[in-house]
Amino acid sequence: xxxxxxxxxxxxxxxxxxxxxxxxxxxxxxxxxxxxxxxxxxxxxxxxxxxxxxxxxxxxxxxxxxxxxxxxxxxxxxxxxxxxxxxxxxxxxxxxxxxxxxxxxxxxxxxxxxxxxxxxxxxxxxxxxxxxxxxxxxxxxxxxxxxxxxxxxxxxxxxxxxxxxxxxxxxxxxxxxxxxxxxxxxxxxxxxxxxxxxxxxxxxxxxxxxxxxxxxxxxxxxxxxxxxxxxxxxxxxxxxxxxxxxxxxxxxxxxxxxxxxxxxxxxxxxxxxxxxxxxxxxxxxxxxxxxxxxxxxxxxxxxxxxxxxxxxxxxxxxxxxxxxxxxxxxxxxxxxxxxxxxxxxxxxxxxxxxxxxxxxxxxxxxxxxxxxxxxxxxxxxxxxxxxxxxxxxxxxxxxxxxxxxxxxxxxxxxxxxxxxxxxxxxxxxxxxxxxxxxxxxxxxxxxxxxxxxxxxxxxxxxxxxxxxxxxxxxxxxxxxxxxxxxxxxxxxxxxxxxxxxxxxxxxxxxxxxxxxxxxxxxxxxxxxxxxxxxxxxxxxxxxxxxxxxxxxxxxxxxxxxxxxxxxxxxxxxxxxxxxxxxxxxxxxxxxxxxxxxxxxxxxxxxxxxxxxxxxxxxxxxxxxxxxxxxxxxxxxxxxxxxxxxxxxxxxxxxxxxxxxxxxxxxxxxxxxxxxxxxxxxxxxxxxxxxxxxxxxxxxxxxxxxxxxxxxxxxxxxxxxxxxxxxxxxxxxxxxxxxxxxxxxxxxxxxxxxxxxxxxxxxxxxxxxxxxxxxxxxxxxxxxxxxxxxxxxxxxx
Numbered sequence: 103x104x105x106x107x108x109x110x111x112x113x114x115x116x117x118x119x120x121x122x123x124x125x126x127x128x129x130x131x132x133x134x135x136x137x138x139x140x141x142x143x144x145x146x147x148x149x150x151x152x153x154x155x156x157x158x159x160x161x162x163x164x165x166x167x168x169x170x171x172x173x174x175x176x177x178x179x180x181x182x183x184x185x186x187x188x189x190x191x192x193x194x195x196x197x198x199x200x201x202x203x204x205x206x207x208x209x210x211x212x213x214x215x216x217x218x219x220x221x222x223x224x225x226x227x228x229x230x231x232x233x234x235x236x237x238x239x240x241x242x243x244x245x246x247x248x249x250x251x252x253x254x255x256x257x258x259x260x261x262x263x264x265x266x267x268x269x270x271x272x273x274x275x276x277x278x279x280x281x282x283x284x285x286x287x288x289x290x291x292x293x294x295x296x297x298x299x300x301x302x303x304x305x306x307x308x309x310x311x312x313x314x315x316x317x318x319x320x321x322x323x324x325x326x327x328x329x330x331x332x333x334x335x336x337x338x339x340x341x342x343x344x345x346x347x348x349x350x351x352x353x354x355x356x357x358x359x360x361x362x363x364x365x366x367x368x369x370x371x372x373x374x375x376x377x378x379x380x381x382x383x384x385x386x387x388x389x390x391x392x393x394x395x396x397x398x399x400x401x402x403x404x405x406x407x408x409x410x411x412x413x414x415x416x417x418x419x420x421x422x423x424x425x426x427x428x429x430x431x432x433x434x435x436x437x438x439x440x441x442x443x444x445x446x447x448x449x450x451x452x453x454x455x456x457x458x459x460x461x462x463x464x465x466x467x468x469x470x471x472x473x474x475x476x477x478x479x480x481x482x483x484x485x486x487x488x489x490x491x492x493x494x495x496x497x498x499x500x501x502x503x504x505x506x507x508x509x510x511x512x513x514x515x516x517x518x519x520x521x522x523x524x525x526x527x528x529x530x531x532x533x534x535x536x537x538x539x540x541x542x543x544x545x546x547x548x549x550x551x552x553x554x555x556x557x558x559x560x561x562x563x564x565x566x567x568x569x570x571x572x573x574x575x576x577x578x579x580x581x582x583x584x585x586x587x588x589x590x591x592x593x594x595x596x597x598x599x600x601x602x603x604x605x606x607x608x609x610x611x612x613x614x615x616x617x618x619x620x621x622x623x624x625x626x627x628x629x630x631x632x633x634x635x636x637x638x639x640x641x642x643x644x645x646x647x648x649x650x651x652x653x654x655x656x657x658x659x660x661x662x663x664x665x666x667x668x669x670x671x672x673x674x675x676x677x678x679x680x681x682x683x684x685x686x687x688x689x690x691x692x693x694x695x696x697x698x699x700x701x702x703x704x705x706x707x708x709x710x711x712x713x714x715x716x717x718x719x720x721x722x723x724x725x726x727x728x729x730x731x732x733x734x735x736x737x738x739x740x741x742x743x744x745x746x747x748x749x750x751x752x753x754x755x756x757x758x759x760x761x762x763x764x765x766x767x768x769x770x771x772x773x774x775x776x777x778x779x780x781x782x783x784x785x786x787x788x789x790x791x792x793x794x795x796x797x798x799x800x801x802x803x804x805x806x807x808x809x810x811x812x813x814x815x816x817x818x819x820x821x822x823x824x825x826x827x828x829x830x831x832x833x834x835x836x837x838x839x840x841x842x843x844x845x846x847x848x849x850x851x852x853x854x855x856x857x858x859x860x861x862x863x864x865x866x867x868x869x870x871x872x873x874x875x876x877x878x879x880x881x882x883x884x885x886x887x888x889x890x891x892x893x894x895x896x897x898x
Contacts, residue, residue: 145222468566530551
């Protein structure tokens with residue numbers, strides 16, 4: 103075949119200059135990964151020479167360059183005018199006869215291989231795109247469900263013209279590419295019938311934190327353009343690569359998206375967007391087997407290319423097979439510095455967000471709110487505004503560069519606009535549902551993507567600051583600093599902090615935030631009234647039954663924490679809700695006692711071993727077993743809270759063993775929370791039964807001093823540094839050291855008072871577990887980098 107056309111199976115990554123990054127990558131996978139089970143739909147590509155020949159044939163190159171020479175891409179109005187004019191020149195031109203003849207010939211050949219006429223995707227592929235330093239994601243056009251040859255020829259010209267979309271012109275300028283240096287190839291690829299199945303995007307790296315041991319998969323019903331364009335809030339799945347490689351259960355997290363719309367084939371040569379049936383909205387669009395198969399493909403592709411990858415895929419609803427549609431290098435997190443930690447933090451923690459969605463990036467932006475209904479109104483956006491709209495696509499890129507932050511009603515974390523927002527460093531919260539309505543009328547807003555997967559929008563301009571820490575400058579300490587961490591959604595991010603593992607992971611945080619339903623209501627689902635049953639049915643959709651939902655959600659949360667800190671201990675404290683806290687959960691009021699003082703009541707070990715709660719506790723045990731046994735995450739350790747007596751300790755250990763969690767078996771360590779004076783006084787007896795102590799300084803201080811720190815009348819007396827409290831701390835530490843058992847502290851005290859952390863270090867404690875926001879500051883203080891404590895003992 104001539105230099106005007108190349109078949110995919112004749113090209114590879116050496117041909118980027120000939121057929122562009124996207125088409126070269128398709129050929130690379132077909133030629134080198136087909137034998138490994140990677141299936142890519144066949145097709146062919148026009149060449150860069152064919153594109154340049156087209157410009158020459160129509161006398162367009164000098165005309166275009168002259169029009170762009172003096173263009174200020176920051177002037178959105180002028181940019182739009184120039185782009186429209188150039189695109190009209192290109193679409194009005196004729197393909198040179200040789201190119202048109204060869205496209206017709208290739209079209210006939212590909213259709214002759216099977217019965218019937220195929221539907222094709224006509225995709226753009228720029229010769230400078232998909233490079234490690236720039237993605238060019240979504241800068242040019244793709245056309246779907248193109249079947250007859252005349253439509254193919256028309257769409258090839260449209261693809262050529264899309265090199266001069268407003269966004270593409272602006273993108274090249276901002277990334278230092280000359281307009282004449284970039285040529286375009288049109289890829290004509292057989293369509294996968296994902297309109298009858300599902301499709302999506304996956305990354306072989308976490309796009310927010312840069313964690314390289316996971317695959318992030320987004321999925322929705324119908325054609326993948328729904329996710330790429332941001333019209334769909336998709337399902338999300340995280341898969342842990344080491345567990346996948348070991349043949350273990352590897353899905354760390356599942357998030358069910360709304361999936362209200364899908365893109366399907368319409369009339370001839372058209373795509374239409376339709377509503378998704380209610381039963382499909384609440385179901386996951388992929389099976390667990392599909393998710394793990396996709397993840398295996400992502401790992402193979404990443405290994406072949408030698409870098410983290412951004413991959414589009416489709417599941418054919420006719421044959422049930424999974425196909426790879428595109429693969430390009432991931433260009434943001436894979437280039438981030440691994441030795442410097444930069445964290446954005448709101449100075450105030452008292453504000454309540456007016457709106458939430460999926461966070462993009464880990465930054466904070468604030469400014470005047472600009473609600474823009476559609477792209478025709480972007481001219482009103484000024485430098486530093488918070489841009490609010492229904493959804494964006496890469497056409498908005500020129501104005502996104504001006505924005506302090508972006509907020510949308512629709513979209514997911516892998517749409518093209520999200521990719522561009524990450525590249526630009528613009529914080530974005532997508533998929534909010536009703537941002538244009540709720541934020542309309544607000545003068546200003548603060549958009550925070552620094553608080554985990556959930557992005558938050560606050561009214562007004564809030565103060566925030568940026569902490570930057572070089573990991574290379576932190577000295578060694580004579581003990582271990584661990585983290586207090588309850589939110590699995592922040593685990594991938596916080597793993598980059600200097601740490602020796604998680605000293606306290608609160609199970610109740612996972613129960614409250616990802617389940618929100620009392621376990622008794624799930625166990626007794628069939629006996630609940632209709633209103634509660636309806637709520638439970640909606641919340642647990644996609645899982646086998648309500649009980650499986652509870653166990654799976656616990657295992658997902660715990661597994662995420664353990665995977666993020668694999669190789670280091672993760673001490674998970676089993677649930678320590680008080681009766682009033684359990685009663686506040688959905689369906690909980692009917693199962694909980696009314697206690698005068700819940701802090702001293704039905705909690706901890708007493709609750710586990712009671713006949714009224716034992717069945718709920720066994721669900722927690724089942725989740726622990728799944729993480730350790732099914733996922734293979736043996737770094738998981740158990741912590742038992744609020745053990746009042748030695749007899750209770752024996753009863754809990756017996757119940758754990760009955761549930762398949764025997765201390766010492768398969769390396770399982772069971773730690774006891776030391777938070778009651780009796781624990782320190784009888785430390786030796788308790789430690790004979792457990793692998794160590796984790797001191798809870800909050801309750802230990804309250805119970806030692808006989809006060810409620812939440813009472814405004816006596817709260818001023820609460821101080822973990824009181825001599826009585828420190829006497830009990832010393833007793834616990836000395837006994838543990840004498841018996842060769844682990845002893846750490848996970849209470850709030852060391853986070854609030856670095857001088858207390860230093861005292862504990864001098865006492866010989868094995869580890870201090872700190873809140874993530876105090877780790878670096880306390881570390882530096884303890885290393886005597888700054889020995890002048892400020893207010894409350896905190897280093898200045």
